[in-house]
Amino acid sequence: MNTAVGRFAPTPSGRMHIGNVYAMLAAWLSAKSQVNPVIGLPGRVFLRIEDVDGSRAVPDADKWIMDDLHWLGLDWDGEPVYQSRRSAIYREALYALQSIDLDADAPLGDRSHVSGKVLVTRGDSSVSAGRLPDVPKGSAGRFPLVYPCFCSRADLRAACAPQEGDRFLIYPGTCRALLAGDPNEVRSRLEARRRHSWRIAVPDDEMGGGSVAFDDRVFGRQVFDLARDVGDTVIRRSDGVFAYQLVVVVDDLLMGVNDIVRGRDLLRSTALQVWIRKALIASGFAERYGIGSDDVAESDRGDAAGKARPVGTSVNPVYAHVPLIDAPSGQRLAKRKRSPDLGVLRAAGVEPEQVIGYCAWLLGVRKSDGIGNCGAAGPVPMDAQEALERFSWEQVKTDVSDRKLTVNWESELVSPKSATVA
Ligand SMILES: [Zn+2]
Structure with missing residues (x-):
C-alpha cells in the first residue's frame, strides 16, 4: 500500500484567487483523505513553486501563496521545491x-x-x-x-x-x-x-x-x-x-x-x-x-x-x-480580470472558514444535518479539517460539470450569514 503523495503546484504570478484555493483544497483533501492502513497516517502533500518561467514570476508571490495556505489551514510537508533551482x-x-x-x-x-x-x-x-x-x-x-x-x-x-x-x-x-x-x-x-x-x-x-x-x-x-x-x-x-x-x-x-x-x-x-x-x-x-x-x-x-x-x-x-470554476457571467474565472484575490478578501475581513467552506461546496462537499441528509444547499463555513471529514471523490463525481460561482459570491463571503442556508 503506497502512501498518497500529492502536491500543491502554484505558479507565483500573483495572489491566489478562489479558483486556486479550490484546486489546492482538492489536492489537499485527496491526499489527506487517503490513510495508509499499514502505518495509520494520512497522505502527504508537497509544495512546488512552478516558477520555471521566470518572466511570469512575480517577486514575493511565493511568500503570499505560502502565507495564504497557512491562513487557510492547508499545510504541506517538507520544504517548498522551486522549479527555478532545478x-x-x-x-x-x-x-x-x-x-x-x-x-x-x-x-x-x-x-x-x-x-x-x-x-x-x-x-x-x-x-x-x-x-x-x-x-x-x-x-x-x-x-x-x-x-x-x-x-x-x-x-x-x-x-x-x-x-x-x-x-x-x-x-x-x-x-x-x-x-x-x-x-x-x-x-x-x-x-x-x-x-x-x-x-x-x-x-x-x-x-x-x-x-x-x-x-x-x-x-x-x-x-x-x-x-x-x-x-x-x-x-x-x-x-x-x-x-x-x-x-x-x-x-x-x-x-x-x-x-x-x-x-x-x-x-x-x-x-x-x-x-x-x-x-x-x-x-x-x-x-x-x-x-x-x-x-x-x-x-x-x-x-x-x-x-x-x-x-x-x-x-x-x-x-x-476536477471541474473548472466559472465566474457568474460564465467566463472562465482564471481569465477574468480583477477577480478578487485572497489579499482583497482577507482585507475585507473574510475568515478562512468561509473561503474553505465555499470551495468545499464547489467540490460537492455538503454539511450533513446530522441525520444523514445534506441539510444545506449553499456553502457553509467550515475549516479544512471539517472539509476533510466530509470529503470523498464520490461527491465530486456526482456532478462533473464546471462549477459556477454564485452571483453574489463575494458578498456572501464577506457577510457569512447570507451564505448560511437555514
Ligand atoms: Zn518546427
Missing part, C-alpha cells in the same frame, strides 16, 4: 530523452516502445542546446524521440488549428519531416545556431500510431490518440526555458508524487505527460534517482496495489481532474 535536473532529463529513439517495431503499452537503445553516446557536455539527433540511415520507422524545431510562433499559428479550450496546438510535423528528409539541413541549421525549440515525438500513423489510456477519478477512463490528440510537443522552448510539460513530469517523478489533482482542462496534457513519463523511465533517467525497474514494471502494468515501498519512490500516479 534547471540542471531538467537539462539532464532532456539529455536522457535525446539519447533514445522511437521504435516502430515495439507495441505501445509495452515500455520497449520507447526503445531505450542509445543510438549515439554523448558525453556529459556543458553544451546546453544544439545537440543533433542522429537519424540512422536505412532504418525507416525509427526516429529520434526528441528533435529540434525551427518553426516560429507565427509559423505555428498559421499551420495549426487550435483545439477545444485547452489551447493545445497539434504540431503539423514540419521539422519532423525536415529531419527525416534532409538531416544535413537540420545539422547545418544547428551549426549556424538557428533559434530552435526541442520537441518530443509521438508515434505517427506510419509507425503504427499509439494511444495513452488512464483512469481518472472524476472523469473515468480516458483514451487519447497520441498523434491525433496530442502531437509532437515542445519540451524546451526556443528561449531556453524548459516547458511546463517536461518539468511537471520530471518533478512528479522525482518527488514521488502519485496523487495528481488538477483542472479538467489538463486531461489532454495528462496523456502527453504519461508518454513523457514512460520515456523518462525508459531512458534510465528515473533509475539514476533511485526509481528502480520494479517500480517501472508496476507502473506499466498500471497496478496500483503494489508491495510496500518507501514513500517517495512510487511511480504510479493516480489522476483526478
Whole structure:
C-alpha cells in the first residue's frame, strides 16, 4: 500500500484567487483523505513553486501563496521545491530523452516502445542546446524521440488549428519531416545556431500510431490518440526555458508524487505527460534517482496495489481532474480580470472558514444535518479539517460539470450569514 503523495503546484504570478484555493483544497483533501492502513497516517502533500518561467514570476508571490495556505489551514510537508533551482535536473532529463529513439517495431503499452537503445553516446557536455539527433540511415520507422524545431510562433499559428479550450496546438510535423528528409539541413541549421525549440515525438500513423489510456477519478477512463490528440510537443522552448510539460513530469517523478489533482482542462496534457513519463523511465533517467525497474514494471502494468515501498519512490500516479470554476457571467474565472484575490478578501475581513467552506461546496462537499441528509444547499463555513471529514471523490463525481460561482459570491463571503442556508 503506497502512501498518497500529492502536491500543491502554484505558479507565483500573483495572489491566489478562489479558483486556486479550490484546486489546492482538492489536492489537499485527496491526499489527506487517503490513510495508509499499514502505518495509520494520512497522505502527504508537497509544495512546488512552478516558477520555471521566470518572466511570469512575480517577486514575493511565493511568500503570499505560502502565507495564504497557512491562513487557510492547508499545510504541506517538507520544504517548498522551486522549479527555478532545478534547471540542471531538467537539462539532464532532456539529455536522457535525446539519447533514445522511437521504435516502430515495439507495441505501445509495452515500455520497449520507447526503445531505450542509445543510438549515439554523448558525453556529459556543458553544451546546453544544439545537440543533433542522429537519424540512422536505412532504418525507416525509427526516429529520434526528441528533435529540434525551427518553426516560429507565427509559423505555428498559421499551420495549426487550435483545439477545444485547452489551447493545445497539434504540431503539423514540419521539422519532423525536415529531419527525416534532409538531416544535413537540420545539422547545418544547428551549426549556424538557428533559434530552435526541442520537441518530443509521438508515434505517427506510419509507425503504427499509439494511444495513452488512464483512469481518472472524476472523469473515468480516458483514451487519447497520441498523434491525433496530442502531437509532437515542445519540451524546451526556443528561449531556453524548459516547458511546463517536461518539468511537471520530471518533478512528479522525482518527488514521488502519485496523487495528481488538477483542472479538467489538463486531461489532454495528462496523456502527453504519461508518454513523457514512460520515456523518462525508459531512458534510465528515473533509475539514476533511485526509481528502480520494479517500480517501472508496476507502473506499466498500471497496478496500483503494489508491495510496500518507501514513500517517495512510487511511480504510479493516480489522476483526478476536477471541474473548472466559472465566474457568474460564465467566463472562465482564471481569465477574468480583477477577480478578487485572497489579499482583497482577507482585507475585507473574510475568515478562512468561509473561503474553505465555499470551495468545499464547489467540490460537492455538503454539511450533513446530522441525520444523514445534506441539510444545506449553499456553502457553509467550515475549516479544512471539517472539509476533510466530509470529503470523498464520490461527491465530486456526482456532478462533473464546471462549477459556477454564485452571483453574489463575494458578498456572501464577506457577510457569512447570507451564505448560511437555514
Ligand atoms: Zn518546427
